[in-house]
Amino acid sequence: MANAKGFFTDTTVCIGCKACQVACHQWNQLPTNSAFALTGASYDNTLTLDAYNWRHVKFIEQFPDTRAADAGRWLMMSDCCKHCVHAGCLEVCPTGAIIRTEYDTVYIQQDVCNGCRNCVAGCPFGVVAMDHVSGTAKKCTLCYDRLQNGLTPACAQACPTGSILFGDVQDLLTRARARVDQLHSQGRTAAYLYGDSADIVGGLNVFYLLEDKPEVYGLPSNPRLPSRNLWPSSGLSILTAAIVALGAFLNFRSRRLARPNANPNA
Amino acid sequence: MPSPLPTQTQFVLDPNWSLWVIIYFWLGGIAAGSYFTAALAQLIGGDCHRAIIRTAHLIAFPLVSICSILLIVDLYRPERFWHMVIQSETYLPMFKWWSPMSVGAWALLIFGAFSAASFLNSLWELGIRLPFGNFMNALHHGWIGTIFNFLGSFFGFFIASYTGVLMDTSNQPIWSDQGFMGALFLASAASTGVAATYLLTPKNVETEEGLGELNGFDRWAMILELAIIVIFFIALGAALSSIVLTSIYGLILVFGVAVLGLIVPLLLHRFAGHARWVMYVAPALVLVGGFLLRYVMVMMPHHI
Amino acid sequence: MGSNMAECHPVAFRFVMQAKTRKDRPAILIHVDPRFTRTSAMADYHVPIRAGSDIVFLGALINYIIQNERYFKDYVVKYTNAATLLRDDYQDAEDLDGLFSGWSDKDKTYNVDSWAYASGSGDHPQATPPPQGTQPGQRLTPPTNVAPPWAPKDETLQDPKCVFQVMKRHYARYTPEMVEQVCGCPKDLFLKVADEFTKRSGRDMTGAFCYAVGWTQHTTGVQMIRAAGMVQALLGNMGRPGGGVLALRGHATIQGSTDIPTLYHSLPGYLSQPSITRPHDNLASYLNVETKQTGWWFNTPKYMVSLLKAYFGDAATKDNDYLYDLIPKTSGDHSHIPMFIDMGKGNIRGFFAMGQNPAVGGQNARMQRRALAQLDFLVVRDIFETETASFWKDSPEVLNGELKPQDIKTEVFFLPAAGAPEKDGSFTNTQRLIQWHEKAAEPPGDARSELWFMHQLMKRLKAMYQGSTNPNDRAIQSITMQYGVRGTGNDEEPLAADIMKEVHGWTVADKKLVAGFADLKDDGSTASGCWIYSGVYTQDGVNKAQNRKADAPGTLGSHQGWGFAWPANRRILYNRASADPNGQPWSDRKKYVWWDDAQKKWTGADVPDFAATKAPSTPAKPDGTGLDAHSGSDPFIMQTDGRAWLYAPAQLRDGPFPTHYEPAESPLQNPMYKQQTNPATKYFTDEPSNKLAQVADPNYPIVISTYRLTEHHLSGTMSRWLPWLAELQPELFIEMSPELALEKGINNLDWVVVETPRGQIEAKALVTRRMKPLRINGQILHEVGMPWHWGYKGVVRGSVTNDLTHMACEPNVTIHEGKVFTCNVRKGRLKA
Numbered sequence A: 001m002a003n004a005k006g007f008f009t010d011t012t013v014c015i016g017c018k019a020c021q022v023a024c025h026q027w028n029q030l031p032t033n034s035a036f037a038l039t040g041a042s043y044d045n046t047l048t049l050d051a052y053n054w055r056h057v058k059f060i061e062q063f064p065d066t067r068a069a070d071a072g073r074w075l076m077m078s079d080c081c082k083h084c085v086h087a088g089c090l091e092v093c094p095t096g097a098i099i100r101t102e103y104d105t106v107y108i109q110q111d112v113c114n115g116c117r118n119c120v121a122g123c124p125f126g127v128v129a130m131d132h133v134s135g136t137a138k139k140c141t142l143c144y145d146r147l148q149n150g151l152t153p154a155c156a157q158a159c160p161t162g163s164i165l166f167g168d169v170q171d172l173l174t175r176a177r178a179r180v181d182q183l184h185s186q187g188r189t190a191a192y193l194y195g196d197s198a199d200i201v202g203g204l205n206v207f208y209l210l211e212d213k214p215e216v217y218g219l220p221s222n223p224r225l226p227s228r229n230l231w232p233s234s235g236l237s238i239l240t241a242a243i244v245a246l247g248a249f250l251n252f253r254s255r256r257l258a259r260p261n262a263n264p265n266a
Numbered sequence B: 001m002p003s004p005l006p007t008q009t010q011f012v013l014d015p016n017w018s019l020w021v022i023i024y025f026w027l028g029g030i031a032a033g034s035y036f037t038a039a040l041a042q043l044i045g046g047d048c049h050r051a052i053i054r055t056a057h058l059i060a061f062p063l064v065s066i067c068s069i070l071l072i073v074d075l076y077r078p079e080r081f082w083h084m085v086i087q088s089e090t091y092l093p094m095f096k097w098w099s100p101m102s103v104g105a106w107a108l109l110i111f112g113a114f115s116a117a118s119f120l121n122s123l124w125e126l127g128i129r130l131p132f133g134n135f136m137n138a139l140h141h142g143w144i145g146t147i148f149n150f151l152g153s154f155f156g157f158f159i160a161s162y163t164g165v166l167m168d169t170s171n172q173p174i175w176s177d178q179g180f181m182g183a184l185f186l187a188s189a190a191s192t193g194v195a196a197t198y199l200l201t202p203k204n205v206e207t208e209e210g211l212g213e214l215n216g217f218d219r220w221a222m223i224l225e226l227a228i229i230v231i232f233f234i235a236l237g238a239a240l241s242s243i244v245l246t247s248i249y250g251l252i253l254v255f256g257v258a259v260l261g262l263i264v265p266l267l268l269h270r271f272a273g274h275a276r277w278v279m280y281v282a283p284a285l286v287l288v289g290g291f292l293l294r295y296v297m298v299m300m301p302h303h304i
Numbered sequence C: 001m002g003s004n005m006a007e008c009h010p011v012a013f014r015f016v017m018q019a020k021t022r023k024d025r026p027a028i029l030i031h032v033d034p035r036f037t038r039t040s041a042m043a044d045y046h047v048p049i050r051a052g053s054d055i056v057f058l059g060a061l062i063n064y065i066i067q068n069e070r071y072f073k074d075y076v077v078k079y080t081n082a083a084t085l086l087r088d089d090y091q092d093a094e095d096l097d098g099l100f101s102g103w104s105d106k107d108k109t110y111n112v113d114s115w116a117y118a119s120g121s122g123d124h125p126q127a128t129p130p131p132q133g134t135q136p137g138q139r140l141t142p143p144t145n146v147a148p149p150w151a152p153k154d155e156t157l158q159d160p161k162c163v164f165q166v167m168k169r170h171y172a173r174y175t176p177e178m179v180e181q182v183c184g185c186p187k188d189l190f191l192k193v194a195d196e197f198t199k200r201s202g203r204d205m206t207g208a209f210c211y212a213v214g215w216t217q218h219t220t221g222v223q224m225i226r227a228a229g230m231v232q233a234l235l236g237n238m239g240r241p242g243g244g245v246l247a248l249r250g251h252a253t254i255q256g257s258t259d260i261p262t263l264y265h266s267l268p269g270y271l272s273q274p275s276i277t278r279p280h281d282n283l284a285s286y287l288n289v290e291t292k293q294t295g296w297w298f299n300t301p302k303y304m305v306s307l308l309k310a311y312f313g314d315a316a317t318k319d320n321d322y323l324y325d326l327i328p329k330t331s332g333d334h335s336h337i338p339m340f341i342d343m344g345k346g347n348i349r350g351f352f353a354m355g356q357n358p359a360v361g362g363q364n365a366r367m368q369r370r371a372l373a374q375l376d377f378l379v380v381r382d383i384f385e386t387e388t389a390s391f392w393k394d395s396p397e398v399l400n401g402e403l404k405p406q407d408i409k410t411e412v413f414f415l416p417a418a419g420a421p422e423k424d425g426s427f428t429n430t431q432r433l434i435q436w437h438e439k440a441a442e443p444p445g446d447a448r449s450e451l452w453f454m455h456q457l458m459k460r461l462k463a464m465y466q467g468s469t470n471p472n473d474r475a476i477q478s479i480t481m482q483y484g485v486r487g488t489g490n491d492e493e494p495l496a497a498d499i500m501k502e503v504h505g506w507t508v509a510d511k512k513l514v515a516g517f518a519d520l521k522d523d524g525s526t527a528s529g530c531w532i533y534s535g536v537y538t539q540d541g542v543n544k545a546q547n548r549k550a551d552a553p554g555t556l557g558s559h560q561g562w563g564f565a566w567p568a569n570r571r572i573l574y575n576r577a578s579a580d581p582n583g584q585p586w587s588d589r590k591k592y593v594w595w596d597d598a599q600k601k602w603t604g605a606d607v608p609d610f611a612a613t614k615a616p617s618t619p620a621k622p623d624g625t626g627l628d629a630h631s632g633s634d635p636f637i638m639q640t641d642g643r644a645w646l647y648a649p650a651q652l653r654d655g656p657f658p659t660h661y662e663p664a665e666s667p668l669q670n671p672m673y674k675q676q677t678n679p680a681t682k683y684f685t686d687e688p689s690n691k692l693a694q695v696a697d698p699n700y701p702i703v704i705s706t707y708r709l710t711e712h713h714l715s716g717t718m719s720r721w722l723p724w725l726a727e728l729q730p731e732l733f734i735e736m737s738p739e740l741a742l743e744k745g746i747n748n749l750d751w752v753v754v755e756t757p758r759g760q761i762e763a764k765a766l767v768t769r770r771m772k773p774l775r776i777n778g779q780i781l782h783e784v785g786m787p788w789h790w791g792y793k794g795v796v797r798g799s800v801t802n803d804l805t806h807m808a809c810e811p812n813v814t815i816h817e818g819k820v821f822t823c824n825v826r827k828g829r830l831k832a
C-alpha cells in the first residue's frame, strides 16, 4: 500500500532500556506480569510477546569460549507485531475480527473476536495471543488510536536512541538501506534487513536490521502463510474421498447386481 | 537451543485447542463417516441396505448436534458464535472460502440440515410420525433422493476432512509441516463411522449380508487409513518423524491408533470374523483408535 | 569511563548514538568498565579493567601521549601549566614510594607548601602584596598566591623542574605492561584504544570523556577525574566543541542542588561556607582568604555581599557586616557519612529526609538505620512511604528483633510530597542547562510541594520566634521571604518564578532585575541568591529557562535559544581555548569562538568565556588584579594563573598528581608503591560497625561493585512502587561469571548469600558470560556486581545491598567507595 505505516527497528542502536515496553503498557493500559520473578535469561523480563506484552525486548548474550577480554557481544532487539503485508492471522480469522486498516496495519476488532484462536495457530511469528480475561485475541495495534489522532506510536515516541523508527514504510526502507551500507562500510558486514522484501509474507511493515541469523532473534527465516497448505491438503482429501467412494462401490454393488429390482417398500 | 522444528513453525504460540475440539473432531468424524457411508450405500447398493442406512442416519444427526454445542463452548466468547457466519456489524453473511474454519462453519450448518432430514426420515420409516416426516421421506427417494444422497455424501466428506485441512492450514508445527491431515481424518471418519454403524445395527439375518459388505468397506477404509499414517510420517520427514516417534504421542499413534485401533480389528475380522464378540470388540477398538488419533494430532505441536 | 551511560543516562546517550551513526566521520565509542554493560554492547571497544585501577590506565595514557608525542604542543605550552616551574623542595610520589612531600604521619595530612609554583620572581609587584586597610569590607593582606600567573616558566618544556618534565617522570612507570598487571586488561587492547583515542584529537578533531559515579565512588575518585582532565589538557580537548570531561550528573537537577547547594560546605554559586576552622570570624577576614587576587574569583566579594542582601534584605547593612555572622559556620566535616556517625552517637536530635532514602541508599545502611533510631524526631517528605520512613517497623533489624519498635524513641513524621510534574520549578542538568517546568497536574490528596513546605515552616518559625531576644534567633527573625504567593493560609504557596527572580538578582533600591552577574556589587546595592544563575532572566522579566528554540541541524550553533546555561548562557566553559593564542580557530572544522579583528571583540557560536573585548595580544598587567593579571591568551579565567592545571599546586588534600592507590578493601598489595591506599583516606575508625577486610583477606577474596539498572531508580522508590516499572527487573540479583559460579557450585537463579565484614544479604544468582574473571599477574581474580535498588517496601522487595558497603571515604569530598570493596558468596539463603 502506498501510505503504509510501520517501523524500521535498528537493533544495532537498541540499548535494551525497555522504555518501549513501558510506553506500550502505559498507553494501552495493559496489566503487568503479576509473577514479578527473575527469568534468569539475561535482562529479559517477559521472554515472549503475549496478550499483555505487545512489545518485548530480547537480550542475546554471545560470548565465545575463548573468554578473551574484548570478545563477545550482547544483542538487543525490541519486537512486536510485524503487520505483515500478507498476514497469517488475518487470513484464517473466520469472524472478520482481524482487519487491515487504512495504514496497511493489521488490527483486531475486540468487539468482533469470538475467541476461536485460529489466528494464534496462524501467526508464523507467535505474536497474537489470547487474553483470558476478555476472551479475545490481542496484539500490537500499531497504536491505531494514536495514528488516527496524528500521533507517533507510544513505543517509538519513547525510544531514546531511535532504534524504533516510525514512518512511511517506503521512506523507512530508504533510511534502513542507507544504514546497512554505513555498517558495511564500517566493517560490520553481517548487518542486513529482515522483512524488507516481498519474499517474506509479502513484506513486513515492521522490519528489522539484524546482525545474525533470524532464528537467533527468535524470528523464522522463512515464515509462510497458512494458506500454503489449503489446496494440497484439500486435494489430498478429495483424492482420499474418491478412494473411499471406490471402496464403497466395490463393496456395496454386489447385492444390487444380485437383486436388480429391489423394492424398499416391499 | 537450536530447535529441530522447521523454522517457519518453531516460533508460533499454542492456540490451546484441547478436549472440546478433540471430542468434536472425533464425533464429527463418526457422524460424517456414518452419513457418507449411508449415502454411498444408498447410491450404490440401493435400498437393500436400509436397516444399516437407518442406523447410520440415526447416529449422524445427534452427534452433529453435540458437535455444534462442543464447538460453541470451546470459543472463549461463546455468545459470539454467530460471528462465524454473520458479520456482527453489518449482519451480512460472513464467508471466507480461503479460511477452512469459516467454510467449515457453513458446511456444518448445511450438513446439520442434511443429517436432520435423514434422521427424521429414518424415524418416519420406523413409524414414528413427526411433522414433515413424509416430506423428509420424499427427499430420500427417486431422482431427488439420488441428488440428496449425492450432496449429502459430499458434505459428509467435507465435514470428515475439513477439520484436518483446518489444522494443516495453520503455522503450527507438525500440522502445517505436511498436508495429509485432511486425508487422514477423512479415512478415519470412514473407519469410525462404519464402526459405529456396524456396532449399532441390529445383528439379524436380514442385516447379516449387509453387515458383511459394510465390513468389507470398513477393511478398505482401515487399510487406507493405515497407509495414510505411513505417508504422514514420510511427509513429515526424518527429523520431525523421529521427534514424534520418540514422544509419548508417537507411541500412542503407532500402538494406540495403528495397532490397537486398526491392525488388531483387521486381524480379528480376518481370523475370528465369526466369533460373536468380535462384532462388538473390533468396532469398539476402531472407535477408540479414532479418538486417540484426534487426541494425538491436536495435542502434539505444543506438548512434545 | 566510570559510567554506564546507556543504562543510566539513556536519553543523553541518544546523542552518543547520533554521533556514532552520523554520515560524516562517525564517532567511535570506547567503554572502559569492569563489567560488560548495555553501554559496552553499543561500544566499538569494551575495555574490562579491575575496579579501582583507573589511575594506572589513565596514567599509562598520559605516558603514552608523552612518549609518542601525541600531545597538542601549542595548546599545552600556552594554555596549560606544563611550562611552569616548581619549587626545589617539591618531592614526587615516585621519590617517596607513594607519598608526596609534606606528609605528616602524625595528623595524617599534607602540608602543601612545597607543592606551590616556584616563586622565583620576588621582584614581581604582587609577589609580596601591599598591606591594606582593616575596615570590614576592605581587604587585609591576601594570603600568598600559590599559583600566580607570573610564576617562572620554561616554554621549551625542557627544564627538569617544569611541570611537564616532573609529570613525565611521575608517569614513567605507568606503562602498557603495568596496565596489564594492575588493571588486568590486555596490553594490546590498551595500546589499541590509546591509539584510537589520541589520534582523534588535535586541531580538527576532539574527543570527550564521560564519567559518573564509576569514578567518583572511590577513595581516589577526585584524582581519577583529574587524570582525565590532564589527558584532555594534553590533547587540547578542553574548551573546544566535542571535547571536555563530562560529569554525567545523577538525580534530576542534582547539578542544581550543587549550584544552589544542599551541601554542608558551600553557599550558592560555589562560595565557601564559613567555617570555624579557618580565619572566617568576620566578613572581611572571610573575603580576605576566599578572594583570589588573580583570575575571576577576584569578584568573590560582589557575589558574597549580594547573597547576604538576598538572604537578609534591608536588615543587612555595611555596618552590621551584612549580617554575615548569622550564617552558621561549619566545625568540620558534616557530610552525609560523618553526619550519620554523629547521629548514631546521639549527637543529632532531629533529621529531615526530603528527597532522600538513606535506609537504602546510605553506605553501611544497617548502621544508618540504627542511627535513625537515635533521633528524637525524623521528618520524611516523600511521594511514597520509604524504607527510611518505616525503618522503625519494617527494617530487617526490627524483623530480626535487634530493634524493638517500642524501644525506638524516634518520632517519625511522614509528609506526602508532590512529584516534579505536580509543581512549577526548574531542572539544572549535566551541561549546566537550566530548564523550567510547569506544573502539569494537581498533587494527590495532601501532597504538597517543597516550596509550600519550606514557606509554611518558615512562617510558623518566624511567628514562634517573633518576640525572642535570644541572639541565636536573629537568623530566623531576619531572613527575608521576598516573593509573591498564591493561595492563603495553609494553602499559601510561593510563586516559583519569583524565587527564580530573587536567585537571578536585582538592584536593592528599585528591585529592578540586573542584566547579569556583571552588575552585582560588593557595596550592598545589589542582591542575588546565586550569582552564577544571574542572567537567567532578561531585565524585562523573560525567564530564559523557558526558552525552547533549538538550532537547525548542521548549523554552527550552541542552541542559545534552548533554556539557559549558567554562567551567562555559555554552553562550553573556557571556550576561549577553541581559538589559538592569536584568537583564530584551531581549524575550520572545529571553529567555535574567535577574535573578530574588525569589530575588536570575541565572537562565534557561543557566548565567549573571556573578557569580551580583550585582544589576544593583550599582555598580563604586572600589577593587575582579577583578569587583568592574565594575558589575552590565558583561557582558563577561573584559575589564578589562567591555565589548565596538569599539576595541582593547591586545593587537593591527596597530592598534585593522580597516583595509583589500592581501594580501602583490596585483594592485592599495591603493585606500584609501598603506600597501599590513599594516605589521606577518611576511615572513621571510631565507628565500630565500619569494619574493613584486610588486604588480600582470604575470607573476602572476591571484588564486588554496586551499580544501577536502567529499569530502576536509585533506592527504588520511584520504580519499585510502580508495577509497570517493578516488573522490568523484579528481583535483586548478583551478576557472576560461569567460572565463579562453577567454583562455588552455584546455578543460575539459585539463592546466594553475599557477605562482607559489615553484613550479609541474599540475592538470586544471575550467572552470565558477560562477567569474566580477571588475570592479575598470574592469579585469577573474580569480580561480582550487584544493583542496589531493592529494599523492604514497595511492590517488589529485596535485600538492601548497602548493608554490605563500608564508609571509608575520599579525602577531598568524603564520598564513599561503593564501587569497589571485597566480599564472599555462597549458595543458600539467610536464615530468617
Ligand SMILES: Nc1nc2c(c(=O)[nH]1)N[C@H]1C(S)=C(S)[C@@H](COP(=O)(O)OP(=O)(O)OC[C@H]3O[C@@H](n4cnc5c(=O)[nH]c(N)nc54)[C@H](O)[C@@H]3O)O[C@H]1N2
Pocket (backbone or CB within 6 Å): C001, C002, C003, C004, C005, C007, C008, C009, C032, C033, C034, C035, C037, C050, C051, C052, C053, C054, C211, C212, C213, C214, C215, C248, C249, C250, C251, C705, C706, C707, C708, C709, C710, C711, C712, C713, C714, C715, C819, C820
Ligand atoms: N536508570 C537509572 N538512571 C540513573 C540512576 C538510576 O538509579 N537509574 N541514578 C542516577 C544517579 S543518582 C547517578 S549518580 C548516575 C550514576 O551513573 P553511573 O555512574 O553510570 O551508574 P553506576 O551504575 O552506579 O556505575 C557506572 C559503572 O561504573 C562501573 N564501575 C565500577 N567501578 C569502576 C571503576 O573502578 N572504574 C570504572 N571505569 N568503572 C567502574 C560499574 O561497572 C558501572 O557499570 O545515574 C543516574 N541515572
Ligand SMILES: Nc1nc2c(c(=O)[nH]1)N[C@H]1C(S)=C(S)[C@@H](COP(=O)(O)OP(=O)(O)OC[C@H]3O[C@@H](n4cnc5c(=O)[nH]c(N)nc54)[C@H](O)[C@@H]3O)O[C@H]1N2
Pocket (backbone or CB within 6 Å): C213, C217, C250, C251, C354, C355, C356, C357, C358, C361, C362, C363, C381, C382, C383, C384, C386, C417, C418, C419, C420, C450, C706, C707, C708, C713, C714, C715, C716, C717, C718, C788, C801, C802, C805, C818, C819
Ligand atoms: N552501594 C551504592 N550506594 C549508593 C550509590 C551506588 O552507586 N552504590 N549511589 C549513590 C548515589 S550517586 C546517590 S545520588 C544516592 C541516592 O540515594 P537517595 O537519594 O537516598 O535515593 P533516592 O531513591 O534517589 O531518594 C530520593 C527520594 O526522593 C523521593 N522524591 C522524588 N521526587 C521527589 C520530590 O519532588 N519531593 C520529595 N520530597 N521527594 C521526592 C523519591 O521517592 C526517593 O524516595 O545513593 C548513593 N548510594
Ligand code: SF4
Pocket (backbone or CB within 6 Å): A081, A082, A083, A084, A087, A088, A089, A090, A106, A122, A123, A124, A125, A126, A127, A128, A139
Ligand atoms: S505478525 Fe502475526 S499477528 Fe502480526 S500481522 Fe503478521 S501474522 Fe498477524
Ligand code: SF4
Pocket (backbone or CB within 6 Å): A092, A093, A094, A095, A096, A097, A098, A108, A112, A113, A114, A115, A116, A117, A118, A119, A120, A136, A137
Ligand atoms: S480468535 Fe478472534 S481474532 Fe483470532 S481468529 Fe478467532 S475470531 Fe479472529
Ligand code: SF4
Pocket (backbone or CB within 6 Å): A023, A024, A025, A027, A028, A054, A055, A080, A139, A140, A141, A142, A143, A153, A154, A155, A156
Ligand atoms: S505500536 Fe503501540 S501497540 Fe504496538 S507495540 Fe508500540 S506501543 Fe504497543
Ligand code: SF4
Pocket (backbone or CB within 6 Å): A013, A014, A015, A016, A017, A018, A019, A020, A021, A057, A078, A158, A159, A160, A161, A162, A163, A164
Ligand atoms: S526503547 Fe528503544 S532502545 Fe529502549 S529497548 Fe526499546 S527499542 Fe531499545
Ligand code: SF4
Pocket (backbone or CB within 6 Å): C008, C009, C010, C011, C012, C252
Ligand atoms: S530517567 Fe529522566 S532523567 Fe533519566 S534519562 Fe530518563 S528521562 Fe532522562
Ligand SMILES: [Mo]
Pocket (backbone or CB within 6 Å): C213, C249, C250, C251, C254
Ligand atoms: Mo547520584
